[in-house]
Amino acid sequence: MGVVLVAGATSALGQQVVQRLLAQGYQVRSLVPNLSQGQEILGGEADLIVADVTQPDTLTSKTLGSIDAILYCPDTALLSAGINAQSPTAFFDVQNLAQAAARVLSQPGENTLFDFTYPSANLKELWGAVDDVVMGGVSQSEVRLSDSSALFMGNVSTANSGGFASIRTRNFSSAIALGNYQGIKLRVKGDGNRYKFLLRTEEKWDGVAYSHSFDTVSNQWMDVEIPFSALVPVFRAKTVPNDGPIDPNRICSCQFMLSKFEYDGALNPQFTPGPFQLEIASVKAYGGPTLPQFVLFSVATSPQPDQSESDSTSFSEDEERVRSSGIPHTIIRLHQSTELTGDRSLETVSSKNIAELCVQVLAQPEACNRTFEKAVN
Numbered sequence: 001m002g003v004v005l006v007a008g009a010t011s012a013l014g015q016q017v018v019q020r021l022l023a024q025g026y027q028v029r030s031l032v033p034n035l036s037q038g039q040e041i042l043g044g045e046a047d048l049i050v051a052d053v054t055q056p057d058t059l060t061s062k063t064l065g066s067i068d069a070i071l072y073c074p075d076t077a078l079l080s081a082g083i084n085a086q087s088p089t090a091f092f093d094v095q096n097l098a099q100a101a102a103r104v105l106s107q108p109g110e111n112t113l114f115d116f117t118y119p120s121a122n123l124k125e126l127w128g129a130v131d132d133v134v135m136g137g138v139s140q141s142e143v144r145l146s147d148s149s150a151l152f153m154g155n156v157s158t159a160n161s162g163g164f165a166s167i168r169t170r171n172f173s174s175a176i177a178l179g180n181y182q183g184i185k186l187r188v189k190g191d192g193n194r195y196k197f198l199l200r201t202e203e204k205w206d207g208v209a210y211s212h213s214f215d216t217v218s219n220q221w222m223d224v225e226i227p228f229s230a231l232v233p234v235f236r237a238k239t240v241p242n243d244g245p246i247d248p249n250r251i252c253s254c255q256f257m258l259s260k261f262e263y264d265g266a267l268n269p270q271f272t273p274g275p276f277q278l279e280i281a282s283v284k285a286y287g288g289p290t291l292p293q294f295v296l297f298s299v300a301t302s303p304q305p306d307q308s309e310s311d312s313t314s315f316s317e318d319e320e321r322v323r324s325s326g327i328p329h330t331i332i333r334l335h336q337s338t339e340l341t342g343d344r345s346l347e348t349v350s351s352k353n354i355a356e357l358c359v360q361v362l363a364q365p366e367a368c369n370r371t372f373e374k375a376v377n
Helices: 012-023 035-042 094-104 121-126 316-324 351-362
Strands: 003-007 027-032 047-050 069-072 111-115 127-129 140-145 150-156 164-169 183-189 194-200 209-215 221-227 232-235 253-259 274-286 294-300 329-335 347-349 370-376
Touching (some): 003 012, 012 027, 035 047, 094 316, 150 253, 183 194, 253 274, 316 329, 329 351
Parallel strands (some): 003 027, 027 047, 069 294, 329 370
Antiparallel strands (some): 140 150, 150 274, 164 253, 183 274, 194 253
16 A cells, blocks of 8 residues: 555556556556646546646645655657657656655655545545444544644543544455564654554454554654554453454554543543544554665667767666665666667567566565666567
8 A cells, every 4th residue: 555656647658557556556646747637648546646847846745745656757658669769858857856755755664554644535535433422422533634634533422331432444445464564653643642543454343453552742743653563452442362463464444543441441541531633644554675765767779870878878867866866766777679789688578568567666675776677679
């Protein structure tokens, strides 16, 4: 469920990249020149961001949100017969993109599950309230999406033997595999209450959940790291020790809760009935492998008779900008033909497989800070 920004999403290559990322379960944000063109070409599956990479002031943190990787797709079309290479002016300004990336990319080893700084339609549909009214209580809560966060807010009451309010996701369409990560990292601003974060590994609505309690400081942003090893199996606030540790490769849903109870009848020492508010910026997995966060497609043509090989590689400056940025990266250098001199050997692939290649390198630590050369037939 990592968040990937595709620059040049309306190019022929960009369209293929967007479709393959979506098919693999990534959250995709497509950078487009205007909304109508983006909707016409890409449809409604990916979030569309209207920005111009030649204008740095359009590449703000508010516009882009928090992302895990950026894919730069050439503005020149990958034609069925090969690559239509043009001058560097036909390409996005990689320097602007790299500078913007430095502000919005997650830390290496993190993977974004929910970015509430970017209120997409999917988030609104996925989260909803589950309060003690299901057991006769009168507490009420809701989740509100603002321009920069989600607000878990409402009123919690102990009347009618109640005392909890929560927001929870629907079951994911397929379980999320986080076995390569150490735990969950929350970016929150609370009100002094102690809250719970819960994960579920089964699709039962009222089954076992894995819970961790965390304290907040009133009106102060904080990062809360929850190792998977610290999650406690519970059923209706009672521990279930026989269930063993969580399987992080089977995450089916997430939940935030404010409850008067801790576990096994103990009371929440920070609980105060009445109005409450927890502001949530993001939910991420942390402690994973370092993966490529900037994938650059660079286009080079074969040397002409009166042209040296170095002259023909028009886009080496863009490659150098990415290398010098310090961002974990992968460069995929595409060649128009295989007619190269010397002992250089290129694997020839079809243009449709280039998009699949980018999806593969995003999940490969071994692809970090490497350059791959491909000849497109």
